[in-house]
Amino acid sequence: MLCDMVLGVIGGSGQLGCAIIQGLVTAKALPAEQIIVANRSGVRGDLPDAVRLVSDINEMVAACDVILLSVPPANATTLRLQADGKLVLSVMAGVTLAQLAKIAGHDRVIRAMSSPAAAERMAYSPFMLDACTQDDGAVAEELFGAIGQTDALTDEAQLDVFTAITGPVPGFVALFADTMIRFAREQGVDDDVAERAVRQLFLAAGNEMGAGGASPAKQVQWMIDYAGTTAAGLEAMKAAGIERVVRDGLAAAVEKSRRIANDT
Numbered sequence: 001m002l003c004d005m006v007l008g009v010i011g012g013s014g015q016l017g018c019a020i021i022q023g024l025v026t027a028k029a030l031p032a033e034q035i036i037v038a039n040r041s042g043v044r045g046d047l048p049d050a051v052r053l054v055s056d057i058n059e060m061v062a063a064c065d066v067i068l069l070s071v072p073p074a075n076a077t078t079l080r081l082q083a084d085g086k087l088v089l090s091v092m093a094g095v096t097l098a099q100l101a102k103i104a105g106h107d108r109v110i111r112a113m114s115s116p117a118a119a120e121r122m123a124y125s126p127f128m129l130d131a132c133t134q135d136d137g138a139v140a141e142e143l144f145g146a147i148g149q150t151d152a153l154t155d156e157a158q159l160d161v162f163t164a165i166t167g168p169v170p171g172f173v174a175l176f177a178d179t180m181i182r183f184a185r186e187q188g189v190d191d192d193v194a195e196r197a198v199r200q201l202f203l204a205a206g207n208e209m210g211a212g213g214a215s216p217a218k219q220v221q222w223m224i225d226y227a228g229t230t231a232a233g234l235e236a237m238k239a240a241g242i243e244r245v246v247r248d249g250l251a252a253a254v255e256k257s258r259r260i261a262n263d264t
């Protein structure tokens with residue numbers, strides 16, 4: 001059980017590591033007293049008060065049962081942990097299971113992806129385990145389940161897909177929102193009114209899609225079948241190639257994630 005463990009987060013004062021810790025503590029999945037963060041600067045950022053901060057990674061590893069890596073990928077290459085078979089997880093973009101095994105010094109490693117939405121317990125955090133046991137999988141389920149939704153994947157390459165799609169929040173969704181805001185402004189709508197309106201739309205749409213119900217594909221079809229104003233817009237967007245444009249953009253992001261692995 002995660003709540004019986006001490007978790008060490010290397011880079012836990014950064015944007016993602018800190019969000020994960022905040023989410024875990026809010027969820028009461030792990031008390032802050034059972035979390036140790038290691039970084040180089042000693043800067044705490046927004047870490048909960050009871051989280052211990054150290055600069056000596058080996059000291060942290062020795063005191064922990066589970067270690068989570070959340071440093072920039074380029075900074076991970078030189079890390080070598082004395083982790084004595086302890087479970088090592090990573091949320092670093094592009095750093096492969098093989099590279100994690102080198103860092104950990106063994107293959108009890110789990111590669112995952114997450115997002116800063118973890119702070120509000122709204123992240124999507126898929127993970128992939130290789131040589132780990134079912135118990136290790138249960139720890140990952142518990143940890144990532146506490147900060148949002150999670151899935152165990154069976155193909156490591158798919159982690160690069162989620163690095164592109166769900167790692168950045170609001171990510172690509174912000175581009176769509178900004179395009180709508182700009183359009184409203186072009187129609188003479190005041191800046192702040194346009195922004196308020198589109199933010200409210202995305203809040204409502206996000207709530208509706210997050211709650212389950214009809215799939216987005218079905219919702220699009222219903223709108224087209226209804227043949228109203230939205231159908232006219234959707235058909236014009238499809239004719240202009242919006243699906244290809246979005247697919248090309250996501251493919252470029254996936255490709256970049258795969259390059260990180262080769263560059264580190």
Ligand SMILES: NC(=O)c1ccc[n+]([C@@H]2O[C@H](COP(=O)([O-])OP(=O)(O)OC[C@H]3O[C@@H](n4cnc5c(N)ncnc54)[C@H](OP(=O)(O)O)[C@@H]3O)[C@@H](O)[C@H]2O)c1
Nearest residue numbers: 011013014015016039040041070071072073075092093167
């Ligand atoms: N932010 C996101 O939206 C997001 C989304 C998905 C995945 N990720 C992944 O999450 C990881 C962290 O990203 P981030 O945005 O949180 O980065 P960040 O805000 O720059 O934080 C990085 C943290 O790592 C620490 N650090 C760097 N090198 C270190 C080292 N050698 N030893 C110990 N601590 C070290 C830094 O603290 P010091 O400078 O004090 O050492 C800092 O607290 C990356 O691998 C990224 O690919 C991020």
